[in-house]
Amino acid sequence: MLYAFIVTAVVGVLLPAHNALTTNMTKNLKVLVSSNDYPSSGLDVLREHFTVVQSPYCNFGEEGANENKAELLKLIPGSSALVWISHHPITKELLDKAGPQLKIVSTASAGYNHCNVPELKARGIKLSNTPNVLSSAVAEIAVGLILGAARRFTENLDQVRRGEWENGFNKVLGQDVRGSTVGIVGLGGIGQATVKRLSGFEVGKFLYTGHREKPEAKALNAEFTSLDNLLEQSDFIVLAVPLTDETRHMINSTTLGKMKKNAILVNVGRGDLVDQEALYEALKNKNIYAAGLDVTTPEPLPKDHKLLTLPNLFVLPHIGSATLRTRSDMAVLASNNVVNALTGKPLITPVLP
Numbered sequence: 001m002l003y004a005f006i007v008t009a010v011v012g013v014l015l016p017a018h019n020a021l022t023t024n025m026t027k028n029l030k031v032l033v034s035s036n037d038y039p040s041s042g043l044d045v046l047r048e049h050f051t052v053v054q055s056p057y058c059n060f061g062e063e064g065a066n067e068n069k070a071e072l073l074k075l076i077p078g079s080s081a082l083v084w085i086s087h088h089p090i091t092k093e094l095l096d097k098a099g100p101q102l103k104i105v106s107t108a109s110a111g112y113n114h115c116n117v118p119e120l121k122a123r124g125i126k127l128s129n130t131p132n133v134l135s136s137a138v139a140e141i142a143v144g145l146i147l148g149a150a151r152r153f154t155e156n157l158d159q160v161r162r163g164e165w166e167n168g169f170n171k172v173l174g175q176d177v178r179g180s181t182v183g184i185v186g187l188g189g190i191g192q193a194t195v196k197r198l199s200g201f202e203v204g205k206f207l208y209t210g211h212r213e214k215p216e217a218k219a220l221n222a223e224f225t226s227l228d229n230l231l232e233q234s235d236f237i238v239l240a241v242p243l244t245d246e247t248r249h250m251i252n253s254t255t256l257g258k259m260k261k262n263a264i265l266v267n268v269g270r271g272d273l274v275d276q277e278a279l280y281e282a283l284k285n286k287n288i289y290a291a292g293l294d295v296t297t298p299e300p301l302p303k304d305h306k307l308l309t310l311p312n313l314f315v316l317p318h319i320g321s322a323t324l325r326t327r328s329d330m331a332v333l334a335s336n337n338v339v340n341a342l343t344g345k346p347l348i349t350p351v352l353p
């Protein structure tokens with residue numbers, strides 16, 4: 001009893017003292033936050049431990065490519081960590097400017113195709129991303145795209161806006177999810193969350209493809225198959241894979257040619273998974289039924305882009321993870337990865353450990 005009391009008392013005194021000491025030791029480390037719209041939840045985590053420098057500019061769009069690019073080159077020297085909030089590429093020039101003390105790049109995104117992985121690896125800089133916390137939000141958008149493309153939201157909204165509704169029992173008919181075969185390309189966190197959300201839609205069969213069978217597939221009633229078989233059998237094809245050299249343009253004129261005439265292609269991964277020229281031809285010639293895209297190349301898609309002339313394309317401006325809660329969760333995770341990297345602990349979600 002006395003022993004337990006002494007241990008509790010000693011731990012109670014020493015642990016906070018140790019934490020305070022560790023925090024004091026890290027306070028002089030500089031962490032650069034690349035965008036002015038990083039959630040305060042993420043900033044709070046960083047400010048508790050480090051000296052935080054935040055760009056006054058947004059790291060997206062033109063501002064990200066111009067003013068902010070120049071500003072970050074000025075701000076980065078001496079930083080121990082870079083929190084990257086953007087799909088803009090991380091350049092060699094920026095890493096050169098940082099200096100040799102840069103230990104970690106923490107991207108507030110699941111995808112890391114913009115992070116210049118070979119260059120980070122060569123320099124021994126750690127990289128973390130934010131998977132899992134965004135799977136539900138992205139899966140909700142995948143379901144939205146399925147419904148939007150299958151029920152012809154683009155054409156129907158256009159009719160409402162023009163005030164010219166097509167009437168009749170046989171007009172603007174769409175396709176059912178009920179009884180359909182849904183093929184998921186990449187049964188990772190987002191793919192699994194999509195299947196879970198669709199499980200109330202009376203889907204006939206779930207197929208999936210990827211490098212290997214996933215143990216989680218059994219509980220989801222999803223059947224492993226080859227990409228070719230999935231393309232040939234599916235009424236809905238959902239792309240939920242990262243962009244890599246292997247997956248770039250995996251949907252092209254050849255793979256589109258394997259799909260059913262009524263197939264609906266949904267992309268929540270990255271625009272470059274799809275050869276958009278081939279997709280345009282397939283949609284225009286009605287070789288497939290429709291597509292729903294949350295991601296395109298480029299982003300933003302210019303408003304006069306020919307894809308936007310197609311009535312059978314339902315497109316969103318890359319909003320997969322764009323909810324208040326999810327963006328906050330992503331920021332907290334990205335910041336905690338920095339805390340771990342700079343206090344000698346393993347990364348929570350490592351890409352380069």
Ligand code: DGY
Pocket residue numbers: 108109110111112134269320321
């Ligand atoms: C991601 O995290 O990769 C999503 O596309 C949002 O950026």
